[in-house]
Amino acid sequence: MKRHLLATIGLVAMSAPAMAADLPARAYKAPPVLVATVYDWTGFYIGINGGWGSSRNCWGIVPLTGATIADGCADRSGGVFGGQVGYRWQSGQFVFGLEGQGDWADLTGSSVSTLNPVYSTGVKVDALGLITGQIGYAWNASLFYLKGGAATARSRLDVWNTASGINVASASATRWGGVVGVGWEYGFAPNWSFGIEYDRLFMGDANNSFSVPNPILAGAANRIGQDIDLVTLRINYRFGGPGSVVAKY
Numbered sequence: 001m002k003r004h005l006l007a008t009i010g011l012v013a014m015s016a017p018a019m020a021a022d023l024p025a026r027a028y029k030a031p032p033v034l035v036a037t038v039y040d041w042t043g044f045y046i047g048i049n050g051g052w053g054s055s056r057n058c059w060g061i062v063p064l065t066g067a068t069i070a071d072g073c074a075d076r077s078g079g080v081f082g083g084q085v086g087y088r089w090q091s092g093q094f095v096f097g098l099e100g101q102g103d104w105a106d107l108t109g110s111s112v113s114t115l116n117p118v119y120s121t122g123v124k125v126d127a128l129g130l131i132t133g134q135i136g137y138a139w140n141a142s143l144f145y146l147k148g149g150a151a152t153a154r155s156r157l158d159v160w161n162t163a164s165g166i167n168v169a170s171a172s173a174t175r176w177g178g179v180v181g182v183g184w185e186y187g188f189a190p191n192w193s194f195g196i197e198y199d200r201l202f203m204g205d206a207n208n209s210f211s212v213p214n215p216i217l218a219g220a221a222n223r224i225g226q227d228i229d230l231v232t233l234r235i236n237y238r239f240g241g242p243g244s245v246v247a248k249y
Helices: 002-022
Strands: 035-039 043-062 069-091 094-112 119-139 142-161 167-189 192-208 221-238 244-248
Touching: 043 094, 043 119, 043 192, 069 119, 069 221, 094 142, 094 221, 119 167, 119 192, 119 221, 142 192, 142 221, 167 221
Parallel strands: none
Antiparallel strands: 035 244, 043 069, 043 221, 069 094, 094 119, 119 142, 142 167, 167 192, 192 221
């Protein structure tokens, strides 16, 4: 019995290498596919902004006959705060968008009339609005863009006695103009982005009628030119799914 058992064990031992040679080769398992996360700017968004603005106003007196008489320029600076809503669409690395923005403003200042120093003039810009198109270039979560379109500004105009400070004439005006701007925005979370933007508003020149006859020069109208600079910080929330897509390579 022992001899038969030893013979069987020896036979199995000798046949093991041959059996192993007949086994199929182990299948090759490819390593996991690497992926890269790319930020996607497409979608509707809403946000808030705040910063600084400066309004440059140049007054002119327009007599009944004759050319406009310059009456000095002054810069009015202050804070702005508001919000924006828009939509962006990304194609490759290019981003296109439309945006509406509205801001409360406190850009106030005054100057003494050069034509009649008995009086001083002042302008207060208390509201701003922008309707713009955008075109930008994205590097993943970083977006650089240009914008341009229409702008509106609401202002209060005042004339007062320089010595006493008594207001003698006032008017309100809402005017339309153009705007160009540039900005940079960074997506710091899937649906959130933070940015900084500069805008230049070109509001042009317009005649204004006061509540009483022009105290600076009887019978004349006031022609006021206005340009506004804005620097704002912005935070946006984009609606929809995560702000990224997965690209294989």
